[in-house]
Amino acid sequence: MAKPRNTYKYRYKGTDGKIKHSGITNNPKRREGELRRQYGPGKLQPVGRRTTREAAKEWERNKPTAGRAGP
Numbered sequence: 001m002a003k004p005r006n007t008y009k010y011r012y013k014g015t016d017g018k019i020k021h022s023g024i025t026n027n028p029k030r031r032e033g034e035l036r037r038q039y040g041p042g043k044l045q046p047v048g049r050r051t052t053r054e055a056a057k058e059w060e061r062n063k064p065t066a067g068r069a070g071p
Contacts, residue, residue, distance in 0.1 A: 007056040009047040014039060022047075022063065024056040 008028050012021040012035045020039040025031040032044040051059075 003052045003054070005050045005052055007051055007053045009051065009056055009059050011045045011047055012039065012042050013045060014042040024053075024060050026053075 007024055007026050009024050010022060010028060010031070011019050012032070014020045020042060021035055023031075028044055028046065035044065036042065047059075
């Protein structure tokens with residue numbers, strides 16, 4: 001049986017267009033609200049398609065800035 005593709009990769013960009021944070025989530029609307037409270041106004045942008053949790057974690061490990069991309 002195939003694994004569910006229910007995980008989103010994302011970048012959170014502030015109003016200045018700079019990436020404030022990037023990561024993975026299974027609930028983009030909830031995560032955008034959390035990021036707005038933490039980083040201020042901005043927009044969550046999906047990266048690619050929905051994927052499996054394992055593939056998303058691999059993407060997160062291999063991205064150039066692991067964890068926070070902001071100040």
